[in-house]
Structure formats: C-alpha cells, structure tokens
Amino acid sequence: MEDENISRDKFEVGPLSLLTECVRDNTQVLISCRNNRKLLGRVRAFDRHCNLVMESVREMWPELTKKGATPINRDRYIPKLFIRGDSVIMILRNPK
Numbered sequence: 001m002e003d004e005n006i007s008r009d010k011f012e013v014g015p016l017s018l019l020t021e022c023v024r025d026n027t028q029v030l031i032s033c034r035n036n037r038k039l040l041g042r043v044r045a046f047d048r049h050c051n052l053v054m055e056s057v058r059e060m061w062p063e064l065t066k067k068g069a070t071p072i073n074r075d076r077y078i079p080k081l082f083i084r085g086d087s088v089i090m091i092l093r094n095p096k
Contacts, residue, residue: 011048018093019046028094034087037061040094041081050085057081 011020022029022043031039031052041057057078062071 016046016048018091019043019050019052022093030092030094031083031088032090032092033083034089035061039081039083041078047085050088050091052081052083052085052088054081054083055079 011017019029021027023045026042028040028042033039038060039054039057040060041054043052044055045053057080058075059078060073060075063074064071
C-alpha cells in the first residue's frame with residue numbers, strides 16, 4: 001500500500017505530473033524522438049517508463065531528396081499510436 005502511494009505521488013508531483021495533467025485536460029503535446037521525428041498529438045495513457053498511448057497524432061520529419069538539396073518537411077496522420085519510452089527525448093505541452 002505504501003509503495004502505491006509513493007508511485008502515485010510521482011505521477012501527481014514529479015516530472016510525470018506534466019503527462020498526468022495532459023491526459024486529464026486532453027491537451028496536445030509535442031514529442032521529440034530519437035529518430036529526428038516529432039509527434040504532435042494527445043496522450044491517452046502513459047507509465048513510469050514514458051511509454052505513451054496517443055491519439056490524433058501528426059508525425060513530422062525532414063526528408064532529403066538529393067545530395068545538397070534542402071530537406072523537405074514530410075508528415076502523416078496516425079489515428080492511434082503506441083510509442084516506446086526509450087525513444088522519447090523531450091515532451092512539450094502545447095499552451096492552452
């Protein structure tokens with residue numbers, strides 16, 4: 001029981017409180033990933049490892065077409081997404 005209270009406090013007070021608020025308020029987040037991709041969407045669930053279940057996600061990445069050419073920004077829509085926590089670098093909350 002005591003371990004459950006300690007872990008609940010980490011989600012309500014610690015760094016994971018940002019994700020707790022985003023789930024509760026249905027706020028968009030911008031996530032930077034290791035593969036130089038960005039994800040913009042709404043978090044539905046998460047755990048202490050930052051594994052995330054997201055909805056209405058827009059994935060964005062730069063793509064090189066030819067040598068020396070400027071990169072083209074690409075994106076795609078993903079209705080539901082699970083992202084493993086070890087690929088997450090940074091999470092930003094979209095201002096209300």
